[in-house]
Structure formats: structure tokens, C-alpha cells
Amino acid sequence: MPKNHKILVRTPNWIGDHVMAQPFYSSLVKAYPQSEIHFLSSEALSTFDDSSFSQAKKILPKNIKGLGATFFLFAKELEKEKYDLALSLTSSLSSSLLLRAAKIPLRVGFAQGGSGLFFTDSIKWKGIRGNKHKSEIYLDLLNFITGKQWALSGKKGGGKVNTETRDKRIVLAPGASIALRVWPYFGALISELAKTYTDYEIAIVGSFTESYWHAEIERLKLTHVKDWIGRTSLVELIALCRSSAVVVANDSGVAHLAGTEAGVPTVVIFGPGDPAYIRPLGDEVYLETPVGLACHPCEKAYCHEKYGYQACLLSISLDKVISRVKAILPL
Missing domain, CATH: 3.40.50.2000 (Glycogen Phosphorylase B;)
Known part of the structure; x- marks a missing residue:
């Protein structure tokens, strides 16, 4: 895939999962430094600062319920963005269907419970059976689309606690x-x-x-x-x-x-x-x-x-x- 394409990432829904996906996001930016990357997140993540990873972030409207009219109206809005590639870190059927309804030509994600039907390419979601940390499982998707092996980068952390520089x-x-x-x-x-x-x-x-x-x-x-x-x-x-x-x-x-x-x-x-x-x-x-x-x-x-x-x-x-x-x- 050319390096300057427009990419949509369907992020995980839960806060903890979103944090565990940070190595995936940072590696994606390194893999496609000239691409415009957007996040499609749940409302629960609306106040999470993703500015270091993405030029834009889109939040699912609150009024989307099931597969009704609002679902397909939102898909039409996504279609206007003319994304070249969609990557889904959720393995839900509704997420993969949304990307298909948005007519994104390349749709890659984790297949589980039928969600693979609406992806153009997919890998099986192994979860805990993968015998690795979830952050590494997310990176497996990037490994799949790039043909390279992306490893976990250094852990974030503030080092040893210094009570003189932290509040009591x-x-x-x-x-x-x-x-x-x-x-x-x-x-x-x-x-x-x-x-x-x-x-x-x-x-x-x-x-x-x-x-x-x-x-x-x-x-x-x-x-x-x-x-x-x-x-x-x-x-x-x-x-x-x-x-x-x-x-x-x-x-x-x-x-x-x-x-x-x-x-x-x-x-x-x-x-x-x-x-x-x-x-x-x-x-x-x-x-x-x-x-x-x-x-x-x-x-x-x-x-x-x-x-x-x-x-x-x-x-x-x-x-x-x-x-x-x-x-x-x-x-």
C-alpha cells in the first residue's frame, strides 16, 4: 500500500484496551509516516488525548443503536472521507459491517463470530489463547498488513517515585x-x-x-x-x-x-x-x-x-x- 493513503482505525471500545493498543498506534504511524490517520472510537473514549498518534479522531454518535437508520447514515458520513484502508482492532460484526457499508476498499481486522465476512483480509482473533500480551496481539495485525515484525517499544513509566516532585x-x-x-x-x-x-x-x-x-x-x-x-x-x-x-x-x-x-x-x-x-x-x-x-x-x-x-x-x-x-x- 502506498505510504500516503488515508487510514481509518477502529479502536477498541474499552479504556484499558485502548491503552494497550498504543504500541499499535505508534508503530502504525512509523509504518505509514505520510498517511493521514483517523481514529474511530467509542463515546467512552471521547476525552482521551490521541493527538500524538492521529491528525483527527472521530467519535461514534451517541444515537447509533443497533443496525438502524443512524448506523447507515454514519456509514455514509465515513464514505465521504474516502478512506483507502480501514483497520479494526475490535472483532465485532457491527464494526466490520460499518466499514463495509462505508465502502472502504481495503478492510483488515480480527475475525471472530462472523466478522471476517465483511473484511477484505483478516486474521483470527486468538485472545488469551494467543499466549501473549494483548498489546502484542494488536501488533500482529500490523505485522500482517506490512509483512514486517513490529515489537513492543519501551514501556512508558515515570521511573522510581520521587516524593519531592509528586504531590502528597x-x-x-x-x-x-x-x-x-x-x-x-x-x-x-x-x-x-x-x-x-x-x-x-x-x-x-x-x-x-x-x-x-x-x-x-x-x-x-x-x-x-x-x-x-x-x-x-x-x-x-x-x-x-x-x-x-x-x-x-x-x-x-x-x-x-x-x-x-x-x-x-x-x-x-x-x-x-x-x-x-x-x-x-x-x-x-x-x-x-x-x-x-x-x-x-x-x-x-x-x-x-x-x-x-x-x-x-x-x-x-x-x-x-x-x-x-x-x-x-x-x-
């Missing part, structure tokens, strides 16, 4: 997009860290869908515990994390924003997820994982194992996570 703030992200991945001791962690680090601001962050934490935070009645849930854009959240001493998060989008994008020391509490597949790639990411459970990791959104609901997360004690924070921020 601990960021806690108690939520997750999948309820099964929410560590059940997070409420107790907020309380204990607030009592232990009295001269630190304890900032609680998350999306507006996690508003149920407002009552828990209010109950503590501690002036140095700040409720930021649903009150930051993604850019603001990254900036907040970057200026903080440490972040503690579930296996969630915030973990990737903090550990990879912000480069801040980040403690990630893993339950059903497989760290080898989806861990943040920052230089100072510390993992708390279950030990000795035959069902872990399962990468599932539900739990029907004989060990009991959330046995994986319940095996990670409050003391263990607090000890990890103290190792990063000695008293």
Missing part, C-alpha cells in the same frame, strides 16, 4: 467495568489508608457509573479523602494520577491510565484476569494476584467455580495490599 496524594480506584473484578476489601482499604497517611490526600476516582461509592466516602467524614468519582475527564484523570505518589486500582481502565499513560507507581489487584495477557505495561506496576487457585486465571465475567464467588479476590488480603503501599511509600 494517594489515588484509589475502587471500581471496574466488570463487577467480578472489584476487590471486596476496597472500602476497608480507603478507611485504613486514610488513617495511616493522614498528611496525604486520598483521592477516590472512577466513572459516573460507580456513583454508589459516594455514600461510602461520605460516611468516612475525613477532610483529606476527596471524592472525584465521575468528576474528571480521561485527560484530567491521567494528570491527577501523574502528579500523585501512588495509585491502587482493580484490573480496570484506571490501572492502565495510571501505570502506562501516567507512569506512576501503580498497585493492580488482579482477580479473574490474567496479568500475562492484560497487565498494564508501565515500568512501576506492582501486581497483587491470587495464589494456589486452580480456577485462576479464568478471564471470565462471571464466577461459577466450586471455590466460591470471587475466591480469587478474597484470597488477596487487606494487609497484603497495605503492605505493598507502605513499601512504595514508607512511613
Whole structure:
């Protein structure tokens, strides 16, 4: 393909996946330095700063529901852009159909569940069965279209924590997009860290869908515990994390924003997820994982194992996570 073509990238929908796709985006720019590259993202990523990778970014209109009239009207809008190539990092049938309806001549993506029908070329989506990090799986698509092997570049990260250049703030992200991945001791962690680090601001962050934490935070009645849930854009959240001493998060989008994008020391509490597949790639990411459970990791959104609901997360004690924070921020 000529180096100066117009390329549309259908990005992943989830924040964590979008961050894990950053090596793909940066390598794509290197592969096609003269091409105009646009991102087609979900509304959830509308405030994510992709300016270092793309000259333009398009957001799916909020009113697109299913495969109705608005879906095909949006395809017509995309058709006007006259893209030469579309690359889809999602393996959904609707994404591949949208690119086909937009009459983009070359459409390359991951085939799964029939989505390959609407691509001109595709490779099978292997997911966790690929036995590699998801960032590398995304790069496989670029390897496929360029015939070259693109490797993960150096990890992002802020290096060792310097408390003299960071604010005295601990960021806690108690939520997750999948309820099964929410560590059940997070409420107790907020309380204990607030009592232990009295001269630190304890900032609680998350999306507006996690508003149920407002009552828990209010109950503590501690002036140095700040409720930021649903009150930051993604850019603001990254900036907040970057200026903080440490972040503690579930296996969630915030973990990737903090550990990879912000480069801040980040403690990630893993339950059903497989760290080898989806861990943040920052230089100072510390993992708390279950030990000795035959069902872990399962990468599932539900739990029907004989060990009991959330046995994986319940095996990670409050003391263990607090000890990890103290190792990063000695008293």
C-alpha cells in the first residue's frame, strides 16, 4: 500500500484496551509516516488525548443503536472521507459491517463470530489463547498488513517515585467495568489508608457509573479523602494520577491510565484476569494476584467455580495490599 493513503482505525471500545493498543498506534504511524490517520472510537473514549498518534479522531454518535437508520447514515458520513484502508482492532460484526457499508476498499481486522465476512483480509482473533500480551496481539495485525515484525517499544513509566516532585496524594480506584473484578476489601482499604497517611490526600476516582461509592466516602467524614468519582475527564484523570505518589486500582481502565499513560507507581489487584495477557505495561506496576487457585486465571465475567464467588479476590488480603503501599511509600 502506498505510504500516503488515508487510514481509518477502529479502536477498541474499552479504556484499558485502548491503552494497550498504543504500541499499535505508534508503530502504525512509523509504518505509514505520510498517511493521514483517523481514529474511530467509542463515546467512552471521547476525552482521551490521541493527538500524538492521529491528525483527527472521530467519535461514534451517541444515537447509533443497533443496525438502524443512524448506523447507515454514519456509514455514509465515513464514505465521504474516502478512506483507502480501514483497520479494526475490535472483532465485532457491527464494526466490520460499518466499514463495509462505508465502502472502504481495503478492510483488515480480527475475525471472530462472523466478522471476517465483511473484511477484505483478516486474521483470527486468538485472545488469551494467543499466549501473549494483548498489546502484542494488536501488533500482529500490523505485522500482517506490512509483512514486517513490529515489537513492543519501551514501556512508558515515570521511573522510581520521587516524593519531592509528586504531590502528597494517594489515588484509589475502587471500581471496574466488570463487577467480578472489584476487590471486596476496597472500602476497608480507603478507611485504613486514610488513617495511616493522614498528611496525604486520598483521592477516590472512577466513572459516573460507580456513583454508589459516594455514600461510602461520605460516611468516612475525613477532610483529606476527596471524592472525584465521575468528576474528571480521561485527560484530567491521567494528570491527577501523574502528579500523585501512588495509585491502587482493580484490573480496570484506571490501572492502565495510571501505570502506562501516567507512569506512576501503580498497585493492580488482579482477580479473574490474567496479568500475562492484560497487565498494564508501565515500568512501576506492582501486581497483587491470587495464589494456589486452580480456577485462576479464568478471564471470565462471571464466577461459577466450586471455590466460591470471587475466591480469587478474597484470597488477596487487606494487609497484603497495605503492605505493598507502605513499601512504595514508607512511613
